[in-house]
Amino acid sequence: MKVTAQPSADTLTLHLDGELDASSAILLDTELAKPDILNYKKVLVDCAKLSYISSAGLGVFISHLQRFQDAEVKLVFFNMQEKVFNVFEILGLDALMTIVPTEAEATAA
């Protein structure tokens, strides 16, 4: 699992590459837990290369959801593979989180 952060003016894009499981969840959590992440208006998560997400991986996003909402930082997922989207959908997260097909839509969201 690799997490690459790409900051621009008011948006931070996180590119996820690999399998997000219990061991790699710590890596992502460290990234999302940084205090200055709340200075951005939007955090876009590029899931193009995210091949698998476990419950521990979902737990990372869930645990920061409230914090992002309170700080009015938009969390938007894009380029999600169908298999990964299914995991979000079964858990009901598609109703809570913004998941869009493309980066253009994520930027516009």
Place this chain on the structure above:
Amino acid sequence: MLVLYSLYRPGGAGAALSSGATQGLLGLAVLASVGLLLLVFSKPEPAAEANPAFSPRRLEIASLQRLTQTIQRAKSSQEIYQVLLEAAVETAAADGAWLALAPGRPEGETSDVTDQYFQLAPEQLAALRQGLQHLDVQGVEFISNNLATNPHFVDAAIPFQSLVALPLQGPQHYYGTLYLLKEQPQGFDHGDLGILQTLASQAVLSIENLQLVVTSIQNQRTQEELKIASQVQDSLIPKNLPTDNWFEISSHSLAAKEVGGDFYDFLHLPGRRLAVLIGDVSGKGVTAAFHMAQMKGIFHALMQENPLAKNERDRFPVPSRFMTQANTALTHCLERSSFITSTLYIIDYEQGGFMFARAGHCHTLYYHAMREEVFYFDSAGLGLGIIRNDSYEKHIKNQFYDYSPGDVMVIYTDGIVEARGAESAEYGEDRLKEQLEACYYLDAEEIKNHILADLNGFTHGFPVHDDQTLLVIKFKSAQPVPLA
């Protein structure tokens, strides 16, 4: 003694003798040297001073012996550091000493270890520390026999002229450095260093042995705890499945590790109704088992009859109400990154229907006998512990369904559909559906076995990553109760 010693020397008295005589004399020499050792050990203090040639060796042996014996009894690294400092001071006849521990402590070492000192005033220590900082000798052996001329120590207000630094280096960890000091110059030679190295490596070995013991005790304790948790988890899974002539139930559960997060439970409700709960706690191990026990408690507590209910059907919470209440109850005890997926079914086999609410759990697989069709129930519903306020209610709903005899319901956890086979491929919902299409006409037990056989064929030779739970419920035409 000096005469006997000379027998070893080539070209000495023994060299001119014949081989047979040499052997005899060598034997004598060996015997004599044993005697010499005995003599060394039994020698009283003043004699050692009288013969300084043997005193360092005597001290070396005695120190090593003491170190070894004490260290074997030592119960902490701290105790070993203390003994090492004392033994080193005694062996080298040092006037001052400091055992400086490295900042990063190895795993398994107790947190109460501290630096050790011998006859060092705080200001002397500060001066020494400052001088060493410039010298930068961390991790290397080092002797300075004339500190008065050393630019880093020339201004230091310390009464010492000689310094030896000895790192305590294990194969993987650097434990610290032992500094010994003497007041007179030329205080240490390479012979001293050799002896001190032996002491240091003995101490490092003992510290590492001690850590191995501590780690193995911890592992044993963890294993013990896992065993208990596993027993608790096992006792939470119902052993006797409900039986009735209106349905058949068959169940399977397999934990990936000692303790997993899958659970299921049944409860008979009055009015020929059966509540079936399945769930999966995120995470594994003792914490997951603990939350699973909580969920079971919540299930039994909430599924109590409400005597104030206005009509018969309100006496027990409907599934969506149950999930909302469970979500509230879990809010206070679930860590922020944990959640639970669950589905509650209330089967009314008098009315021939069931009601269920899916809280983020896997979709229910269903065989409809009259339409001869297999499908997944498609319904939205959020997992428990994700939203921790009243708005959860909006994210869960009930679904009703009338069943017919011959219908089959397959309830499972993600450990089944996410099981991995060759090239990390997942078993998947599609393959599970195909299996039910092929075996729906069998008994509940046979359907379960058919699915498991296919799953095991798919995952054969690959490790089980997640708990697997599978429940098969087959609805039947009511059979008359056989007369006894």
